Amino acid sequence: MKTVECQDLTKRYFRKPVLKQLSFSLEEMKITGLIGRNGAGKTTLLKMIAGFIKETSGELKVFSQRPFNSLNVSANTIFVDDQMSFPPAMQLYELLEVSSKFYPNWDMDLAQGLFDYFSFDPKNYHKRLSKGKKSTFNALVGIASRAPLTIFDEPTTGMDTAVRKDFYRALLKDYLAYPRTIILSSHHLEEIEDLLEDILLLNDGRVKLHMPMEDFKEWAIALKGPADLVLALAKERELIFKNNLGTNSVYAVMKNDFVQDELMQAKAKGIEISSVQPSDLCVYLTSSAKAKEGIDHVFAQR
Amino acid sequence: MSLPSVNPAEIVKKQYFFKLRANIDAYSSLVGIQLLAILMSLWGSGSSGIYSEALSVDVKNYSADIVIAFTMIWGLTTAITITTKPFRFHDFTFVTNRITSGLSNLFFLLTISVVGGILAMLARHLIILIAYSFFNQELYGSPAIGKEFILGMFISILYIFFVSSFGYLIGTLVQVNKASVLIIPVLVIGSVFIDATMQRNPMVMNILEFYFMESSPLIFTLKALVSSIILFAASIVIINRMEVRK
Numbered sequence: 424m425k426t427v428e429c430q431d432l433t434k435r436y437f438r439k440p441v442l443k444q445l446s447f448s449l450e451e452m453k454i455t456g457l458i459g460r461n462g463a464g465k466t467t468l469l470k471m472i473a474g475f476i477k478e479t480s481g482e483l484k485v486f487s488q489r490p491f492n493s494l495n496v497s498a499n500t501i502f503v504d505d506q507m508s509f510p511p512a513m514q515l516y517e518l519l520e521v522s523s524k525f526y527p528n529w530d531m532d533l534a535q536g537l538f539d540y541f542s543f544d545p546k547n548y549h550k551r552l553s554k555g556k557k558s559t560f561n562a563l564v565g566i567a568s569r570a571p572l573t574i575f576d577e578p579t580t581g582m583d584t585a586v587r588k589d590f591y592r593a594l595l596k597d598y599l600a601y602p603r604t605i606i607l608s609s610h611h612l613e614e615i616e617d618l619l620e621d622i623l624l625l626n627d628g629r630v631k632l633h634m635p636m637e638d639f640k641e642w643a644i645a646l647k648g649p650a651d652l653v654l655a656l657a658k659e660r661e662l663i664f665k666n667n668l669g670t671n672s673v674y675a676v677m678k679n680d681f682v683q684d685e686l687m688q689a690k691a692k693g694i695e696i697s698s699v700q701p702s703d704l705c706v707y708l709t710s711s712a713k714a715k716e717g718i719d720h721v722f723a724q725r
Numbered sequence: 726m727s728l729p730s731v732n733p734a735e736i737v738k739k740q741y742f743f744k745l746r747a748n749i750d751a752y753s754s755l756v757g758i759q760l761l762a763i764l765m766s767l768w769g770s771g772s773s774g775i776y777s778e779a780l781s782v783d784v785k786n787y788s789a790d791i792v793i794a795f796t797m798i799w800g801l802t803t804a805i806t807i808t809t810k811p812f813r814f815h816d817f818t819f820v821t822n823r824i825t826s827g828l829s830n831l832f833f834l835l836t837i838s839v840v841g842g843i844l845a846m847l848a849r850h851l852i853i854l855i856a857y858s859f860f861n862q863e864l865y866g867s868p869a870i871g872k873e874f875i876l877g878m879f880i881s882i883l884y885i886f887f888v889s890s891f892g893y894l895i896g897t898l899v900q901v902n903k904a905s906v907l908i909i910p911v912l913v914i915g916s917v918f919i920d921a922t923m924q925r926n927p928m929v930m931n932i933l934e935f936y937f938m939e940s941s942p943l944i945f946t947l948k949a950l951v952s953s954i955i956l957f958a959a960s961i962v963i964i965n966r967m968e969v970r971k
Binding site for chain 1: 730733739743749750811814815818819820821822823824825966
């Protein structure tokens, strides 16, 4: 069964398209990473899945229902981000109680455990928490709610490294014990790549790639060596990134459809072959023509 | 995995109890505003006197009218407040759609109207008690009791609820389009001016008279309840298409 399905999904804000004809579907019980640059449309997509905002055209189905204004989708979904808002008059332990009333799968033991571990004061108020603490509390609510569709939009904003690690570990452990569909958006792919099963890469309002994480790690390959040789190999393939090293040497990332023999031959000619970090690959795949020239280009003309 | 089924009535109930707890500030502001109104009522509303060479009589009237009026203003502002963004977002942090959110707001406002109305009626006794205890005055008349008290309370509650349903609609319109902040006063004041230049009774006054000059409690009850329900229904229909957390 698919948890999220969309067909030609489009969203415009004041005629400016944010999402352009997205078509994809997310399998249930999987952790999918939603990756993309600033302004790629990640948050818009997630808010649409959560039923907060309306699609302009196209079709979006969550649990086989249109999510906008659907009580059923709302009851089975939790959307966690740093804008998550709680009543200012309620103390943190009251917020946990209220959450437990609304979310049918809520696990109070887990919530209490995480609450103590991150040393929250039950009598404190959400608005008085620091930025990182707020994010931690929101993430805690997101994990403990055990909603069949759990959406984290940049959940680690403001968290320090230790807390980020703890959060991802807690999320993974609870997911393994109680599988559910999780969508996680983040700028730091290197932190979450071991957690993800699928990756959905958005670029400029379109789906750039959607594949299992394992495949994505092998999807591209980097060659480094004499420019003529490397570029000859790149010619027949999709060149993703190129960086000139000195006068006659080049580092090129291209789609990996080499057979073993070709790589052996290349190696023999003195070309260095390496794999590409998924986070780097995402950057290469989503950089605009201008960005490909690098930030130095801006300063070169001064 | 089978999805837990959701009963809208159950969600409205949960949201209602959540709102009673979350909007605790509304009660403290009620206490503050009623104390202020009680203080102001102690000036006495309207006084008259008879003076002759041998005799002078001062008559002061004490009533809870100011308290009820202030409570109505409080109901109006509370209703507007709960239509604002942070309050709508709270619902969406948990489980909701726009209809359950609107319905639970309706029940919440009804509840605070009841609380406000009862306290306002009781304030009348407090005013008389203070006047009796601290002012060197003879007291005539008695506290409203029995049927009179119940009726007064019921009508006060209806007034507060009606005004807050009006506030809820205004607040909703403002949320949909910020220009309403300008447009609504312009329409109201503008209509008064137009009516004045046409030399006819201002429409706004006619509307106010329609509700506030009604002498039959039964007809007033009908007017207030039907209007409140229409105002709430309109608000929910308007908000039903609105996006949250853009």
